[in-house]
Amino acid sequence: MQRMTALFSAALLAAGLMTVQAHAQQDPAQDPAGQPQAQAPAQDFSDDQLQQFADASQEIAVISQEYTERLHAAEDEQTQQEVRMEANDRMVEVVEQNGLDVDTFNAIGHAIQQDPELMQRVQQMAEQS
Numbered sequence: 001m002q003r004m005t006a007l008f009s010a011a012l013l014a015a016g017l018m019t020v021q022a023h024a025q026q027d028p029a030q031d032p033a034g035q036p037q038a039q040a041p042a043q044d045f046s047d048d049q050l051q052q053f054a055d056a057s058q059e060i061a062v063i064s065q066e067y068t069e070r071l072h073a074a075e076d077e078q079t080q081q082e083v084r085m086e087a088n089d090r091m092v093e094v095v096e097q098n099g100l101d102v103d104t105f106n107a108i109g110h111a112i113q114q115d116p117e118l119m120q121r122v123q124q125m126a127e128q129s
Contacts, residue, residue, distance in 0.1 A: 045108055049100065050118075053108045054125040056098040063090050 045053075067087035074080040095105045112119045 043107065043111060045104075045111065045118075049104065049108065050122050051125050051129075052098045052100045053105060054122050055129055056095050056100060056105060057122075058126055058129065059094045059098070060091050063087060063094065 064087070067083055067090075070083045071080055071087075074083055092102055095102055100108075108122075112122055
């Protein structure tokens with residue numbers, strides 16, 4: 001469940017290409033392994049990983065928008081949970097199809113939130129895709 005929440009938060013951030021800061025405050029509390037990720041800007045991600053992140057983020061943005069609309073239309077908690085689970089499954093597939101694992105995707109997302117230069121690099125990669 002924590003993995004789903006972290007990925008869903010990362011996907012929502014990716015939808016805005018990391019412009020939404022509110023989720024950044026939530027992620028460490030939701031992910032007990034988040035402490036090492038707080039040091040994510042110190043990690044060196046390869047250009048390939050950043051490109052994979054940019055590509056996955058663009059696809060996740062579309063999924064996120066689609067499922068956000070479905071989530072708002074859901075009439076009860078059970079339906080909302082089903083929508084969240086389906087959205088999460090699709091987002092995990094997209095991340096993996098783009099050659100990343102979920103932890104790396106989330107680590108890059110955290111790093112981008114804290115490193116404006118890295119964010120700019122990923123945005124440029126996304127625009128060139």
